[in-house]
Amino acid sequence: MFEIRLSGENLSTLLVLPPSDTNDDIHVILSSNGTGKIVSSLWTSIFTDGRVRCLSLINLQLYQSDARIIAEYLREQNSLIELTLDAVLQSVFSFDHILNEGLQKNKSIQKLVLSNLDNVDAATIASLIQHNKMIRFLSLTHDNISPDGGAIIADALRSNSTLISLDLSHNRIGEKGKMEFTNILQSRHPSLTQIHLDNNVHDENQSIIDQCSDPMLPSERESMIIETKLTITNENSTEIKSKWQFLSTILVTFLFFLWGIPNQLNDVLIRQFSKAFVLSRFEAGLVQSAFYIGYFTWALPAAYVIRRWGYKTGILLGLGLFGTGACLFWPAALIGQYTPFLISLFVIATGLGFLETAANPFIANAAGPAHSSEKRLNIAQAFNPLGAITGALIGTLFIFSGIELTDQQVKQLQMNKTYDAYLKQETLRVVKPYVILACVTFFWAILIALVPFPSNTKTTKERKNESSTLCRPLFLVSIVAQFAYVGAQVGTWSYFIQYAQDYVKVEEKLAGYLLTGTLVMFALGRLISALLMHFGFSPAILLALFSMINVLLIAITILVPNIIGFGALFFTSFFMSLMFPTIFALGIKGMNGQTAKLAGCLLVMSIIGGAVLTPLMGLIASKTECLYLAYTVPGGAYLFIGIYALLAYVLTTESELSS
Template sequence: MLEVRLSGETLSVPSDALPTSESNQEIHVILSSNGILKIAPSLWTAIFTDTRLRCLSLIDLQLYGNDSQTLAKYLCEQTHLVELTFDSVLQSVYSFDHILNEGLQHNKSLKSLTLTNLNNLDAATIASLIKHNNTINYLALTHDNISSGGGAIIADALRTNSTLVRVDLSHNRIDEQTATQFTSILHQPHSSLKQIILNNNVNDNQYVLDPNSTIENKPETLPFIVEEKRINDVEPSTPTKKFQFLSTILVTFLFFLWGIPNQLNGVLIRQFSKAFDLSRFEAGLVQSAFYMGYFIWALPAAYILRRWGYKVGLILGLVLFGTGSFLFWPCAYIGQYLPFLISLFIIATGLAFLETAANPFIAHAVGPEHSSEKRLNIAQAFNPLGAIVGVLIGTFFIFSGVELSPEQIKGMRADRTYETYLKEETLRVVRPYAIIGGVTYLWAVLIAIVPFPAKTKGKQKNDESGRANELCRILFLLSIVAQFAYVGAQVGTWSYFIQYAQDYVQVGEKTGGYLLTGTLAMFALGRLTAALLMHCGFSPAILLATFSLINVLLIAITVLLPNAIGLGALFLTSYFMSLMFPTIFSLGIKGMSEQTTKLASCLLIMAIIGGAIFTPLMGYIAVETKSLALAYILPGGSYIIVGIYALLAYVLTTDRSTQE
């Protein structure tokens, strides 16, 4: 191979510096300018249009914006370049992200990529390249100042790659705990990797470099680590593909299962209003007690997930869920409102564990990152099916259909039969919740039996500074605000849906229950439609913004026209709110490492506290204004917040070239 070295003034003028040759001898072009001179566009053209080019090395260069765009364009189109090296190349983080995302992700010829002495590499961008490029066999990321947090992100990406054979991460800041994650990859049954090198990595979790220290007291480095993959050297506990698929099915069913109690709360608000003679504000405390459980226990749930893994968190959540359901039986015989609120709090505690574990499991652990929104929308589509079942259970088995007028109540009080009536209304909740508790315990047993993917055990800790940086990303922080607003809007909308229908269309509670079932069916249809649109290439953020705007208009009709037309508009809001929770969730955690995802997931689940705040607040507005329709201004404002978030998310994800 002929080596062609171009440096100095040769780079800054229109050049035909590449040697002409009558032979077809392959060439290796080396560009070096000592970081000063600007490369002439014509030189890039000459290099990349020469079909003899096989290797390209960029050493000690300053790349400008136009250079990055040109490189990305040519690298994307290359069919003959097989080896590329960037050594001590200066450029902005965005420019390099552009080269990797727009150029190398779609390159079809490159076999070897070396990125060395680059201090502004973004680990998430490297991870995205690893996941999407299917030609590179050798990847070197040396002397790049990659932290343990960044190393964990790269390790997660390597689990999904099927072409890399050798990876060199020497001379970075990857600690020993993170190094064990790379070791585990070599034991995956279908991994193409044969060798991972972690040589002279400083354990930055334990040592701080002192500029005044001498060579003798510099921190020790990790030992030279070269892991070789051996045929059939597989951990005995690694589950087969069959078990991994089965664990995914079991977790997906949980989205259906927790939809039942979530939607039964709306039924309970109506039922407890009758059974305990409550005001709308007092009945709204059902949602407050319920979602307070989410808020308080989401953070402990995240700790348990990080310490013992998804499986333990799911089992514990199911046990708590079932226990709270069975407690409805003694609560009914006590005959007071407060014990029911405590039981609902216990149920919600269990659901906090389930949602904190199941959402990131589906979004992060069982498929590629670029399709996480679509995958989570599909799984979340089972949630409204559970909600529909919950409403039907409430309509058929909890609602008695007996609605007493004030005169009838007065007569029953005189006959001393009113207390018996209230007791019977209270007892109607026992059997449905007992059955739910039994199913929940059964599912806990199934999850305990079935092996889960080894990579979801999550016992390793990320670099603390890397995790903090990920959690402080503006998109993630905005996701928490948007999730708070959305959940408040959703819970408030459905909690008072039946009462809106009764107040303004004069339907009975059973008919109201059927209408609520219908709007939940629209919710399920909306989730499936959103997943299909994303599969067809529509931007999740743009879909989110569009659906939010439509819901703002529908809520305006609900408020301004409190009649059958307003009820119809309120009915349709469920369709357009359907994609909001999973899309906000996926956008918020996109690009995070697996361990950080568990903590981020808990913070997003804590945002569900919006449901505890909005419902009684809407009840208070309805009482003070004597108009339930006006209370729906609150969900309308929430959809405005979600719409603004969606537009910002689109801008931020596009700027970082993570929009697929």
């Protein structure tokens, strides 16, 4: 970290920072004899440079104008992670203004040091502890905090769930304060692990000091301080964190099931909207387009939110958007037009983009050790096909009416002027399932909001290595492999029913049940692959094996377009099941928490493959008038994934040996 010190008369000059091409973090230290006046341009240069990560103000005189400027920048800027105020001379107004108007609303500072200050108001500190949810380490040393002040601060800690360490050394808290803070930790505080109370005046000594009629010199006062080293440690913190981590992992794992429902409902909506709005295949296919565009366009903003505010915020925002989009089906149905439904689907997909960008790296990186990331993610992803099956059943039972009108019946309804009423009823059938889904989504958001999540702090070293990590060959190829997989999966299922009708001559309803059956195979494959990984099978080797088996099955699908080819196509779902989570986990393997969030975003963006390869399959089928030839596209995708898996095995093995 690059350190810049300014003192004395230099405080009235413009701060010269290193060139903009220097990416090193900067620590600015301002100090004087307490009389130097700081020009406003100096504050501007400090707070507007994103490289300034630490700011220390030592023995300065802060005026009200300084306090207003500092508070304003603290409300707005988001790069500063550490702030120190040591022996700063300021009025009560200035101190309260910085804390109440600045630090309480700050979203970036994680370490705050307030030391040797004359105007520390315990109530103001307590308010800061209650309202700021970013500070992890708080130091209040040599601040003359009394036992009553300590009690106020202790009470505020009960409503804080983010502070990890508190230092109250060299104050006047005494035995009363010790008991207060001991009770805090014994009550199983969700985040606080230790409180330092070194060299605090005991109550009895304080009473002696207060009873002295003559003023005491500082040296005499210090002689009455009992020198002690006292750190209260939360012995239950590890156990508590483990429980919260387990609970948060369970809540996030359910999300994989939850977002599988709307994904699979899209196939139902395509058919339902085709009937309700009398759409062409292209127009009905815009359902998938709206969905994938929502995923693609909002993955990067999702990554920014998650990196800036953490997994939990990203998940809550995703659930909020998901639920809102589902609720919008109601007014869309009342309007009775197709476009509002597409907007609703876009909003849902936006929420799902946030969820996938947060949940996948959370399970892989934050929910346990790195060596078992692939296994954890495969277990979590095993719930996704269960959601897909649920979505297919919901659509079949509650959205499809079972009424298929012939052209003659349509003409008859039109003559009777009841056709519009029929279309309206078909449109309204989509409302109830989505409103119920929205209620479940909002309920789950409330549960997640109540549970503390593991926090990830980005270090300087991590930021420096981020660019090189994201440019490593394995990760870049993982993006392409994920693009190929999603395209293969969506394309395979999109034309599954049509293949069954064309080459096996089954009815549409039976073909729909067979699609549900292949989804069951998909779920079974997820569970079995996770079990195999649990017993020590290499995820990369399994991925390579399953990919090559799918290449063989697709070859049969193409070369033998009958019931045998359909059977081969049916079983491809089993072997594609482990691909998404395994590619995802291999791609971000070894990345730190913050880099993994951005990497996860890029991998989620690759879901756009479903919107690229599926139309390509349709184009091939249209040009050749042979649907089975379209399956050369997923066949090629599986071949690429197999090669990728072998590459991943070689690179990860070399990495493990070198480490």
